[in-house]
Amino acid sequence: MAxxxxxxxxxxxxxxxxxxxxxxxxxxxxxxxxDIKENEFICVVGPSGCGKSTLLNIIAGLLPATDxxxxxxxxxxxGTGTERGVVFQxxxxxxxxxxxxxxxxxxxxxxxxxxxxxxxxxxxLKKVDLEEFADSYPKELSGGMKQRVAIARAYAVQPEVLLxxxxxxxxxxxxxTQLQTELLQTWENERKTCFFITHDVxxxxxxxxxxxxxxxRPGRIRDIVDIDIPYPRDQETKMSPRFMELKNxxxxxxxxxxxxxxx
Amino acid sequence: xxxxxxxxxxxxxxxxxxxxxNRAWLLLSFLAAIILWYLLSVNPSTARSFPFxxxxxxxxxxxxxxxxxxxxxxxxxxxxxxxxxxxxVTAVPVAFLMAWYRPVRYIVEPWIQFIRxxxxxxxxxxVVISAGVGRRPQxxxxxxxxxxxxxxxxxxxxxxxxxxLIKAAKVLGAQDRDILVKVIFPAxxxxxITAVRLGVSVALTTLIAAxxxxxxxxxxxxxxxxxxxxxVAPMLLYxxxxxxxxxxxxxxxxxxxxxxxxxxxxREV
Numbered sequence: 001m002a003x004x005x006x007x008x009x010x011x012x013x014x015x016x017x018x019x020x021x022x023x024x025x026x027x028x029x030x031x032x033x034x035d036i037k038e039n040e041f042i043c044v045v046g047p048s049g050c051g052k053s054t055l056l057n058i059i060a061g062l063l064p065a066t067d068x069x070x071x072x073x074x075x076x077x078x079g080t081g082t083e084r085g086v087v088f089q090x091x092x093x094x095x096x097x098x099x100x101x102x103x104x105x106x107x108x109x110x111x112x113x114x115x116x117x118x119x120x121x122x123x124x125l126k127k128v129d130l131e132e133f134a135d136s137y138p139k140e141l142s143g144g145m146k147q148r149v150a151i152a153r154a155y156a157v158q159p160e161v162l163l164x165x166x167x168x169x170x171x172x173x174x175x176x177t178q179l180q181t182e183l184l185q186t187w188e189n190e191r192k193t194c195f196f197i198t199h200d201v202x203x204x205x206x207x208x209x210x211x212x213x214x215x216x217r218p219g220r221i222r223d224i225v226d227i228d229i230p231y232p233r234d235q236e237t238k239m240s241p242r243f244m245e246l247k248n249x250x251x252x253x254x255x256x257x258x259x260x261x262x263x
Numbered sequence: 264x265x266x267x268x269x270x271x272x273x274x275x276x277x278x279x280x281x282x283x284x285n286r287a288w289l290l291l292s293f294l295a296a297i298i299l300w301y302l303l304s305v306n307p308s309t310a311r312s313f314p315f316x317x318x319x320x321x322x323x324x325x326x327x328x329x330x331x332x333x334x335x336x337x338x339x340x341x342x343x344x345x346x347x348x349x350x351x352v353t354a355v356p357v358a359f360l361m362a363w364y365r366p367v368r369y370i371v372e373p374w375i376q377f378i379r380x381x382x383x384x385x386x387x388x389x390v391v392i393s394a395g396v397g398r399r400p401q402x403x404x405x406x407x408x409x410x411x412x413x414x415x416x417x418x419x420x421x422x423x424x425x426x427x428l429i430k431a432a433k434v435l436g437a438q439d440r441d442i443l444v445k446v447i448f449p450a451x452x453x454x455x456i457t458a459v460r461l462g463v464s465v466a467l468t469t470l471i472a473a474x475x476x477x478x479x480x481x482x483x484x485x486x487x488x489x490x491x492x493x494x495v496a497p498m499l500l501y502x503x504x505x506x507x508x509x510x511x512x513x514x515x516x517x518x519x520x521x522x523x524x525x526x527x528x529x530r531e532v
Binding site for chain 2: 060062081084088090092093095096097110137138139153157
């Protein structure tokens, strides 16, 4: 479309969300427009309360938009669908299921047999290097390992779009960088369309093809920055002058928004 | 200086406490109870209420000879079992309905809270008037009491289910029925186990009230009748028996709990 090589995968069309609170209506999203192209990695940054999670929930179909709509491949989003996978900040693993059973959960719902689902799940567990923990329970895993399982679980049902809501927000710095690198590698291999929420500007730049900066109250898009650093990227990319430049540019805007919210 | 010494001492003490195996503690606790019991049995002001072990064994023999011990035990167990099962089978759907549909919650929950605090003994006559005497009123009273406690507990469990788990299931393609069966039900298991534990305990504590309905046999009924004839030793025997039954149930539930909810993050001490 419009001379673009890649087609629009997700179209966010003037999405508005108003919550009814005890203090009256609260505008969480005020007309958000965004076209996410096939294979793009979008990172959304912004102060807390800017509605970035709300936006993700609307794309996932977990929340209805008050006005406007989201389209995936031209089809209007109504409710959840397995073509859109979600990774949550709180891992959201089913604690009563073993690691492999967690990954099999979506596969079984698709009607796969036990053996088939187990085989597929194992394949994805291998990708996140956790095959020897297949029969462990989530409580036996560290935070980073739990999130790896959650990522494997999301990937296993082969979604076309991956939505991630601050997936590394609860992890320590070291685990976080490690998982960023792993995610980069996976994305470079599979080129799934990603929509990734974070409040970490560095994380956004290292991962994204485009960074969306949101402003709060009411939540809308303030700026979209193209990240013109070529892939493959790794943690050393963070040392490059272009990275610093982009970081300054984005961070200044985010900081301004942060000051706005504090007022 | 003294502080340092004290912490060192407690540290050592803790080590010793930790080294003694649980079984030994249990034995110690049992022995201490026997000693306490003995002291109560010789102390003039409490001696009449607490006849010591030989009298209890003697009482056991008499009750067996009279042919009532087994009859009382089985009669009570049948009432407790039937009442508890009915309570459980009705509490589960009511709890889920309350959690699922707000109108049901708004209407039913106040009733439950209202009745829950009334001692069963108070409404026993009403039950007898409608249900007559015999097994039926006993089961109804235990049913009611266990239903009340279990429905409240399970309901809280259902409401307590982590919403992100439901979201996670939804985005993996789960329909409403899948969510109920594959998420809400397993997530509620710890609360259901707690409900079962409370339910069994309530069933036993309600026994006396339930068997005041003109029962012909039963542990609770016997205690009341022995009370009328001032037979203290068999009375104490029956009281101990109820305690033993309660503890046995508790142990069984513990095993069940470990099997069913071992996946929980927070381990119970």
